[in-house]
Amino acid sequence: MANLLPDIPDELIEAIVSNRCVLFAGSGVSRGKVTQKGKSVEQYLPTWEGLLVLLVDRAIKNGYTSSVEGQKLRRAAKDGKYLFVAETVRKLLGAREFDDALEEIFRNPALHHTKRHELISQIPFNCVVTTNYDKLLEVTYARRGNIPPTYTFYDSPDVISALSHNRFFILKAHGDIDRKDSLVLSEKDYRDIVYRQPGYRAALNTIFITKTVLFLGTSLNDIDVRVVLESVSESFSGKGPQHFAIVPSQSFSDAELQHWKQFFGIHLLLYRATKGHPQVDNILEVLVKKVESKKSKK
Numbered sequence: 001m002a003n004l005l006p007d008i009p010d011e012l013i014e015a016i017v018s019n020r021c022v023l024f025a026g027s028g029v030s031r032g033k034v035t036q037k038g039k040s041v042e043q044y045l046p047t048w049e050g051l052l053v054l055l056v057d058r059a060i061k062n063g064y065t066s067s068v069e070g071q072k073l074r075r076a077a078k079d080g081k082y083l084f085v086a087e088t089v090r091k092l093l094g095a096r097e098f099d100d101a102l103e104e105i106f107r108n109p110a111l112h113h114t115k116r117h118e119l120i121s122q123i124p125f126n127c128v129v130t131t132n133y134d135k136l137l138e139v140t141y142a143r144r145g146n147i148p149p150t151y152t153f154y155d156s157p158d159v160i161s162a163l164s165h166n167r168f169f170i171l172k173a174h175g176d177i178d179r180k181d182s183l184v185l186s187e188k189d190y191r192d193i194v195y196r197q198p199g200y201r202a203a204l205n206t207i208f209i210t211k212t213v214l215f216l217g218t219s220l221n222d223i224d225v226r227v228v229l230e231s232v233s234e235s236f237s238g239k240g241p242q243h244f245a246i247v248p249s250q251s252f253s254d255a256e257l258q259h260w261k262q263f264f265g266i267h268l269l270l271y272r273a274t275k276g277h278p279q280v281d282n283i284l285e286v287l288v289k290k291v292e293s294k295k296s297k298k
Contacts, residue, residue, distance in 0.1 A: 004271060004272050004279065005271050005279055005282055005283055005286070006246070006269035006270055006271055006283070007269075008269070008283070008286055008287060008290055009244070009267070009269075011212070011242060012212065012214065012244050012287075013287075013290050013291060013294050014294070015211075015212035015241070016123060016124060016125065016287070016291050017124075017291055017294045017295055019124065019126050019166060020126060020210075020211055020212055020241070021125055021126055021211065021212045021213075021214055022125060022126050022127050022128070022129060022207055022211045022212070022213050022214070023120065023123075023125045023127075023128045023129070023213075023214050023216060024128075024129045024130070024213050024214065024215045024216065024218065024225075024228075025120070025128055025129070025130040025131075025132065025137065025216055025217055025218070026130070026131055026132070026215070026216065026217040026218020026219070026222065026225065027045055027046070027047050027048075027131070027132055027217060027218065028216070028217025028218060028277065028280065029116055029117070029120070029130070029132065029136075029137070029216060029217035030043070030044075030045045030111075030114070030116075030117075030132055030134055030136050030217075031043060031044050031045070031114070031116070031217070031276070031277070034111075034112040034114055042276050043111065043112065043114060045105070045106070045111070045132070045134060046105065047222065048082050048185075048222065049077050049078065049080075049082065051105065051185075052073075052077040052082060052085045052086060052089065053074055053077055053078075054101070054105065055086075055089045055093065055098070055101055056070050056073045056074050056077065056085070056089055057070070058093065058097075058101050059073075059089055059092045059093055062093075062097070064092040064093060064094075064097075065092050073085050073088060073089065083186060086185045086186040086189075087186040087188060090185070090186050099180050102133070102177060102180070102183070103177070106133045106134045106135075106177040107135075107177060111134065111136065112136075113136045113137075113139050113140040113143070114136075115281055116217075116280060116281055116284065117136055117137060117139075117140035118140060119281060119284035119285060119287075119288060120137070120140070120216075120284065121137075121140045121141050121143075121144050121146075122288050123284070123287055123288060123291060124291065125168075125214075126166065126168070126211055127162070127163070127168055127169050127170070127171065127207075128148075128169075128170045128171070129170075129171045129173050129204075129207065129213075129228075130170065130171070130172060130173060131172075131173050131174045131218070131225065131228070132172070133172070133174070133175055133176065133177045133183060134177060135176075135177065135178070137170055138150055138170060141170075146168070148168055148169050148170050149162070149167075149169045149170070150169070150170045150171075150172060150176060150178075151169055151170070151171050151172065152171075152172050152175055152176055152179060152182035153173070153175075153182065153184075153197050153200040154179075154181075154182055154197075154200075156197070156199035156200045156202065156203045157199065159171060159200075159203040160199075160202070160203050160206065163203070163206055163207065163210075171203075173204075173228055201232065204228065204232045205232045207232075208232045208240065208243070209240050209241075210240075210241070211241065212241045212242060212243060212244070213243040213244070213266075214243070214244050214245070214246070215243070215244070215245035215246065215247070215266070216245075216246050216280070216284075217280065218245075219247070219251065220245055220247065220260060220266070221251075229264065240265060241265070242265055242267055243264070243265050243266045243267065244266065244267050244268075244269055245260070245266050245267070245268050245269065246269045246271065246280065246283055247268055247269070247270060247271075248270070248271060248272070248273035248277070249270035249271060249272055249273070250272070250273060252268060252270065256268075269283075271283065
């Protein structure tokens, strides 16, 4: 059984202090306490499954499909058939309605950066890779006076240049809400990014071969993460840097711990999750303190 909070390996702290650590931020990063109408509430942006259910519901509400067919699509989403459902619902809604739906979800004025975003911005990561479409990370860095360049899979030459010159950036691995043509959601999008963007795959491979990657706010079994891992599978030869993932202990067996370490070089840092996953913020606070202490001794 994992402790409430995991021990933070010295290798991870050293990688951060040495500017060799890349944060891989999933949808859980955008969750946390925010103030709305004077009250503290938990903010949630949808996972891939949750987003698809919202889009299916919109298609039913606006008369693009029947409730019976919509229920079948909801069931398919819950069964993990994400790419099929995404392709279908995009066709049902049409390009304009589809874009409007994403705008309403990911540009919701009620969205705010959280303590989690603030803590991340205090840690000197080499760069941030995120599967999130939203702009909350960019807003947080901008509030600290650092407006980072934001790239998508279309910008592989810029990504390689930034990596070679150790310039901080945010890579939106599955697209940016500011650039609708970059959003990866459907089966066609998946094929485009995996098979038609060799420069992008090379950029991701460079990150995983030369940097230590810390996964945060994501399930390694989520399809959006697996898309990235499949794109860089050749870099996991067991000879590169060790990677880390902060994940709830309830989600992984001992056999899975060995699987991720053996096949992907990812060491799982387990915590016992409670509602809202406040432990993630606690872990980030520990990281901030340990990094600051390590830097002060150099």
